[in-house]
Every structure is written in C-alpha cells, then in structure tokens.
Amino acid sequence: MIWAKPVKITSMITVYGIPNCDTVKKARAWLDGKGIAHRFHDFKKLGISAELLQAWSEAVGWQRLLNRQGSTWRKLDPAVQAVACDSTGACALMAQQPSLIKRPVVQWQGHLSVGFDAADWEKHPVPS
Numbered sequence: 001m002i003w004a005k006p007v008k009i010t011s012m013i014t015v016y017g018i019p020n021c022d023t024v025k026k027a028r029a030w031l032d033g034k035g036i037a038h039r040f041h042d043f044k045k046l047g048i049s050a051e052l053l054q055a056w057s058e059a060v061g062w063q064r065l066l067n068r069q070g071s072t073w074r075k076l077d078p079a080v081q082a083v084a085c086d087s088t089g090a091c092a093l094m095a096q097q098p099s100l101i102k103r104p105v106v107q108w109q110g111h112l113s114v115g116f117d118a119a120d121w122e123k124h125p126v127p128s
Contacts, residue, residue, distance in 0.1 A: 013038040016048070017103035024104045027116040038106075043098035053091040056105060059112050062090040065101055072099040 013031070015038050017024035031038050041048075056065055066084055067073060073081065084090040094100045106113045113121075 013109065014041055014107045016041045016043060016105040018042065018044055018099065021103050023116050027104045027106070030116070030118055030121060043101060048095060048098050048101070050091060050095050053094055056112065057087045057091055060114055062087040064114050066090045066094060067100055067102040070099065072097060
C-alpha cells in the first residue's frame with residue numbers, strides 16, 4: 001500500500017475501480033462497515049481521464065498503478081506491453097484499458113492510496 005500526497009483534496013472520499021473486482025468489493029465493504037461516506041467511480045462505465053492518470057502517476061508512480069499481475073495484462077501482445085515502458089506510455093495504455101489500473105485507487109481527504117490493506121487503512125486517519 002502506498003500513501004501519497006494529495007492529487008486534489010476533496011471533501012468526499014472517492015473509490016476508483018471496477019464493481020466486480022474482489023479487492024474493490026472488500027475496500028468498499030470496509031468503508032461501509034466503518035460508516036465512512038464515499039463515492040464510487042466505475043472505470044468501465046465512466047472511464048478515466050488522461051490528466052487524472054498522469055496526476056496519480058506523479059503521486060504514486062506509474063509502476064505502482066499498472067497492474068501487471070492481472071489477466072488483462074497477460075492477454076496483451078508483448079508489443080503492446082512494451083508501450084508501458086515509461087509514465088507516458090503506461091498512462092496511455094491504462095486510459096485505453098482501465099482494467100490495467102491496480103485497484104482500488106482511493107482519493108482520501110489529503111491522500112491517495114492504491115490497493116487495499118485493512119490493517120494499513122486502520123492505522124491511517126479517515127473521516128468518520
């Protein structure tokens with residue numbers, strides 16, 4: 001789990017991901033269980049802007065955002081995978097195929113996190 005400086009401070013926590021992703025489901029259930037209000041941004045339905053991906057890349061690093069463990073990555077042709085050799089290429093590829101973004105990405109009030117780890121989230125102050 002990586003916590004980074006804010007990309008943009010908002011009053012509402014935003015969870016970015018795919019609704020059928022098990023990790024996203026766990027993260028949302030954790031927030032719900034704590035009574036923490038949040039909104040959900042579905043990558044598949046709403047997409048993701050290149051500007052936001054670039055901001056996230058600057059905050060946590062493109063290597064952290066790019067999910068090279070998932071089936072979407074494994075199904076890509078090696079020539080397409082090679083495009084993700086730097087921030088620009090990786091962000092362009094993630095914008096085209098949001099399933100390549102590690103999930104969830106959460107914009108907290110003052111922080112950005114990638115992935116879900118309940119023990120780590122317990123240590124971090126979150127609004128009630």
